Amino acid sequence: MQMKQREFKIDKETNFSEWYNTIIYGAELADIRYNVKGFVVFRPWAVAAMKRMYAAYEKELEKTGHGPAWFPALIPEKNLMKEAKHVEGFVPEVFWVEKAGETKLEERLAMRPTSETAMYPMYALWIQSASDLPLKIYHSSQVWRHETKATKPFIRSREFYWIEAHDVYATREESEAQVREDMQIARKVITQKLGVPFVFFQRPQWDKFPGALHTFAADTLMPDGKVIQQPSTHLLGQNFSKAFDISFTDEKGNKQFGWQTCYGPAISRIYASVISMHGDSKGLVLPPIIAPIQIVIVPIARKGSGDPLVKKALQIKEALEQKDWRVHIDSRDKTPGFKFNDWEMKGVPMRIEMGERELEKLSVTLALRDSGEKRTVLEKDLEKRVMQEAEAMTKRMLEKAEKWFTARLNTASTEKDLVKRLDKGGMVRIPFCTLEMNGMPCAESLKKKHAIDVRGTRYDQKEKPSGKETCVMCGKTAAVYVFAGRQY
């Protein structure tokens, strides 16, 4: 049969915006036609995957002693206003509820932009003694922020879906260990399971979470070379515990304030990274662990061959489902070529093709989405092979991503060199005066002149400038190496 040549062919590295917009529509991930600025509809194919991301994350959080809770979406104004820096950072972006029906509320209510101020008044009630600590709670929810920057589905919107974990300890040391645990969880879920590499940075003082002592945030790259932030974890110190009176009486009878951390993996944004990191010119490439359908069976029928084929497909589906695979038989009245392309756009990891040829040989053809390879597999080996191939695919996807990512980490020692390198994207290490507040003018100047952001010092590498190197902006002796990049 004569087939038409029609293919989704956009190179994500040379034209990422177009690639992204096309895939959002083509793979049915989101619909931007809701017509409220910054709000989009998340469609089933995306949500089914994101729910699995939630599950993977929640599993790790529960393994590390976190309990789930649901806190209200609305926060009384007086609670939101309790911590000065927090107010300064978040109040400009808050959506307010001021009326109920036609009645004006006596105290207006904030739609949570983040849940510290919803949770901590309750923490103050729950924590009385050291035996109430540590308190580790996570909250899977959406939050609302009136973003002024350009919005893009999953990457930045005014409503987004995330998890926030809020922990309280008796000592600073324990809370610092929590920050490290948060980083490990991110590594385990985002890199090991979803194949997205990143680097954790300690953010400069002028770019930390409003109200925190220190902020640590993971950054990865989009195909156009721009930086996108992944989860961040914050050492809150005692700023909030003092503002909200989260305190306990120690064994000597003295009042002590809790040491707090908060952690915020934005699931919708991590999803943006996953699809962008792995996708190709045929569409999505989903990591098997989150693919809503992991194996699609495409029966290839000839006239009269229908019945035995359908029976065999069902049999294979049931056998694989016994092993917990998510399997779908595509029995639509479409040609095989159409179905191949359709499921490739959707990023389904494995495809089983079966027609008369396979029936005769008691085999199937197994096609792999990431590499495009097709393999003939005997029916009796199928369950085993599917498992092996899924594992190999997950591994390949991470290796490919890591290779791509590390090739885009560079170094520069002058402003000119930095700009030259960042024009090609990636993140570039530079000598910099300081992460303390007096380094802010240099960072602002970089931002203003070149749209370059200082991301902070690498958490996993403690190397420092020799003493001879100078800050790329002010020329003073550099105290730190920071990474810089152009940010989403």
Next chain:
RNA sequence: GGGGCUGUGGGGUAACCUGGUAUCCUGCUAGCUUCGGGAGCUAGUGAUCUGAGUUCAAAUCUCAGCAGCCCCA
């Protein structure tokens, strides 16, 4: 933060400059023939973002609103 552009059936578009009948592809529905990399034929279906203004007449010109996109810093 600054600048530019756009809004036409479900999707992609033509007509817009120079006002007058809305084009094509795709999708969708029905039927028949098909099915190993986006099938064919036949018959149907479906659109000018919202509001105001100019005009005999507005998809087209003007203004406002809403929404989206891109670029620069």
